[in-house]
Amino acid sequence: MRLSEIAVSSFARRFVATVVVLVVLVAGFAALTFLQGPKLSSAQVDTTAVVSKPGQTLRLFTNERVAAVRKSLVSISPAVPFTVSSSGQVISVQFTRPLAYATTYRLAVDGVTDPDVAQSSTLNYRFRTASPPLYYLHRSGSSAPDEIVKTGILSTGRSAIYSARRIQDFAIFDKALVVVTLDARGDSALTVVGRSGVAQSIPLPGDGTVDHVAGNSDTGILGFTFTSDGPTTKQKYSNTLFSVNPAGTGIPTPIKGVGGSLLSVLDWGFVPLTNDIVAQNIDQSIVLVDTSKANVVTPLGAYPELGAVAADGSSVVVSDSLGPLRVALPGGKATRLAASRFKGKVPYEGDAPAVVVPGGWIQDDQTYDAATGGFVSHLVFDTGGTARQLYALPNPRGTIGAIVASPNDEYVAIETTPGGATAASDGYAVNPRAKTVTTVFLDIATGTVVKSVSGFAVSW
Amino acid sequence: MPLLRERGARGREDEHRHGIRDGGPPRRRTRWLAFGVAGIVLLFVLRAVTSRASIPLPNQVQDFLTLTISVIIESLPFVILGILLSIVVQLWVPDDLFVRALPKTPMLRRLAISVLGVLLPVCECGNVPLARGLIVKGLTVAESMTFLLAAPIVNPITIITTAQAFGWTNGILIARLAGGFLIANLVGWLFAKHSNQFGLLTDRFAAECRVPVRDAGSRLEDRWKKSVDLFVHEAGSILPALFLGAVAAGLVQVVVPRQVLVTLGSNPVWSILAMMVLAFVISVCSNVDAFFILPFATTFLPGSIVSFLVFGPLIDIKMLALMRTTFRARVLLQLTIIVALAAALVGLVVNFVA
Structure with missing residues (x-):
């Protein structure tokens, strides 16, 4: 055999061996990959x-x-x-x-x-899962500025994200904060504060007061009512419902009701996850307004009180003299939330607001206390058959105000006034509160108090 | 070794006499250069005229022109850079530099050659003329192959673009570098066993290599003149191949719908094959292929992406056309088999582990 042939055959052997080894490895890994199933x-x-x-x-x-x-x-x-x-x-x-x-x-x-x-x-x-921040309004009760405070349900830290004299209310959006402040005359001013801290005023329809402020974080729309005050206004408004896109034109426009008429409301609220609002007219009639479809208005009945809209937008709570009712959205079918006996007594519900959560509702049941001759507030979780106490006020004379469930219905924030009706007010012309107002956060499942802050107007 | 060299040299003298070592570039080579340049210019002119005059072309013809020209635009700068580096290596670098600088042990020598690409940032298109220059300068064909296969991947531009595109996601960058390095050394180890190294080359190129290493001349003027001649010579070899390879790549992409390949992408085994076929067909340069394949990363598995990034720079339509200027068809077939199997294996391992 010649040298060149030996060389070539040696290369050929190595080539074939390499190919065989590679084929075996490829086949092996292909089989292993097939056998391990989807990953x-x-x-x-x-x-x-x-x-x-x-x-x-x-x-x-x-x-x-x-x-x-x-x-x-x-x-x-x-x-x-x-x-x-x-x-x-x-x-x-x-x-x-x-x-x-x-x-x-x-x-x-x-x-x-x-x-x-x-x-x-x-x-x-x-x-x-995350534990998103929550916000509340802390009024100083003195000449010091009021603060909008950022905190967490499970954290003890707090930070003031905005401070100003006489903050009336606020609404939080993804990229901005809208603050309502009161001047010395009692007129309101609307200010948008961006993430960078730059503040910009939103022009109001004239001198007057803003109330019932709410933000829809899904659409970025702010809603409020406006009541004219003084002679400088071109047109008089009375509890007229306005909306404004703080990130858009920044010019408030009235929300129209039946026949394009202005809506003068006692109370109102956004329906989460939709473009709808629920509003209670001054004649106590309650309507569902679809703001995206040329103001389609659906009447829901007439009730003395309008409560909170459920976090999933499926219902709104109203109340009459017999207690709260759950009104389905958008149909309007009303179901009475009849209070279960609490500690063997039939509680007095009155016109106290209730919040519907999965499995029942949360409300302030008031029972007669023979020892003091007055009523005592208990926050209860009512399934419709049994009532479980979530929270009892430390001071029997204290009162329970707004009840706001977290968006996931895991916690509830309750506004309490330890001194009750006798507590000193902060004296604000709009949206006043007792100087001692406190918000308590409860775990709905267990009734455990997880947090307590000096302030109110919790925004989850 | 000299015995084997002589065997391959028989009957090539005529060509040697007309080669650049004997004077100016041969007329035939100049004709090929003119063909390559004319073909490339024709494509650009056709594209410009039809788009400016709004001449309606069938979609497939438009696609063909776009795809073919894109391959040329990507490759041409690196081809020119590769030719220039080849000239530097052949005429301006001392003859024994590589022999002296590289380790003596074959294995270590190939390992060192396979990281040479870090110093020579050209993609695979430019590496062909450079590899030719290295063979002329005294490296064995197996060693030159090792450089040719490793350099497009173990290369600063390729590393940066791959890192930019994928970061450390699923180990794609590491797998590409390791895969390219190992395959290049595997091929080098394999072909080193072939004692008739010049037998791996085309007759024409082997004959050129057998001529005693050119004397660049001591005068600067002579050296520049030889550089120009060598540029024409190398460009005459490479540019026609680039033109024909780009045309073939464009044609195949028009004929074979890319969607056919994409539909195979969700299977851990077929996706690797699909990606290797895609890499073979589109003939995109290693310096930019990571960005090309990035949009596919959500559809295809990481292993198939790695196979694309390892196989494409080494074997594709354009590269085969370019390498055919240097290697015999049989060698290219053997090379393709080894690289394809090894690239598939790297991809399968990544898919299994990731």
């Missing part, structure tokens, strides 16, 4: 939105297409209501209700298969 490539969930809004979705991205996933194959701990769908390489788990704050959720999807390969696998994923 989780990545996952996507907004850990802040998932505690604030219903219907948020966790998307699990797999490394290959997956066959349809049945709900029975999905487990979530702690258990929450959900639905499942899958398409291509994505498994979507939609949470029916907002999740709990600062909680680790573990999710397992069993029996995940490629549509063409029977080999199944289990996908595991866990995520921790």
Whole structure:
């Protein structure tokens, strides 16, 4: 054999051996890859939105297409209501209700298969939800500036994000803060404060007072009522409902009612997740106004009191002399929230507001106290069959004011006035409060007091 | 070794006599250069005229022109840079520099050569003329192959663009660098066993290499004249190949719908094959291929992305056309088999682990 032939055959042997080894390795890893079934490539969930809004979705991205996933194959701990769908390489788990704050959720999807390969696998994923900040108004009670304070439900820290003399109310948006202040005459001023701290005034329809301020963080729209004051105004307004986009034109425009008429209201509120508002006219009639469809107005009946709209926008609480009712939206069907016996007594509900949460409602039950000859407030969670005490005021003479549930219905903030009717007022012309006003935060499931702050007007 | 060299040299003398080592560039080479330049210019003119005059072309023709020209635009600067570096290596660098600077042990020598690309930031198109220059300068064909395969990936521009596109996600950057390095050394180790190194080359290029290393001349004037001649010579080899390779890449992309490849992307095994076919067809340069493939990263698995980034710079339509100026068809087939299997293996390992 010639030298060149030896050389060539030596190369050929090495070449063939290399190819064989590579083919075996490729085949081996291909088989292993097929046999391990679909794997989780990545996952996507907004850990802040998932505690604030219903219907948020966790998307699990797999490394290959997956066959349809049945709900029975999905487990979530702690258990929450959900639905499942899958398409291509994505498994979507939609949470029916907002999740709990600062909680680790573990999710397992069993029996995940490629549509063409029977080999199944289990996908595991866990995520921790956020604990978004909350805001409240702290009035100094002296000549010092009032503050809008940022804090957390589970944290002890606090920071003033804005301070000014005589803050009447505020509304929080994603990128801005809207503040209502009162001047010495008792007239209101609206100011938008950006993230950078730059403040800009929103022109009002004239001199007068602003009240019932609310912001819709989904649409970025601010709503308020305006009442003219003094001779300088071109047109007189009386509790007229206005809306303004602080990030847009910044010019308030009236919200129109039936026939394009101005809405003069006693109270009102945004319906979360929609463009609707619920308003109580001065004649106590309550209407649902779709602000996006040429002001379509739906009457909901007439009631003396308008309460809070549920976090999922499905209902609003009203009350009459017999107690609170739940009015379904947008249909308007009213269901009475009949108070259960509390400590063996039938409580007096009166026109106290109630807040509907999953499984029941929260309200201020007042029972007669023979020892003092007066009524004592108890905050209770009523399922419609039984009433469980959530909170009892330390001072029996104290009163319970606004009750606001967190967007995920996990906590409730209650405004309390320890001294009750005898407490000294801060003297503000609009939206006055007792100087001792305190907001207590409770865990709805256990009734545990998790936080207490000096202030009110909690914005979750 | 001399025995094997002689065998390959038989019957090539005529060509040597007309080569640049004997004087100016041969007329045939100049014709090829004119063909390559004319073809490239024709594509650009066609594109400009049809778009300015708003001449309606069928969509497929428009796609063909766009895709072909994009391959040329990406490649041409690096091809020119590669030719210039090749001239520097052949005429301006001392003859024994590489021999002296590189380790003597073959394995260590190839390892050192495979990181040479860090100092020579050209993509695969430019590496072909440079690799040719290194063979002329005395490196074995196997060593030159190692450089040719490693340099497009182990290269500062490629590393930066890949890092920009993917960061540390799924280990794509690391897998690409490691994969390119290992495959280049595997190929070098394999072809080093082929004792007839010049037998791996085309007859024409082998004959050029057998001529005693050119004397660049001591006078600066002579050296510049030879540089110009060598530029025409190398450009005459490479530019026609680039033109034909780009045309072929453009045609195949028009004929084979990209969607066909994308639909295979969700399978951990087929996606690797799909991505390698895509890399072969589109012939995009290694310096920009990471950004090209980035939009696919959400559809395709990380392993298939790695296979694309490893296989594409080494073997694609354009590269085969360019490498055919230097290597025999049989060698290119062997090279393609090894690189394809190794790139697929790297991708499968990434998919299994990631």
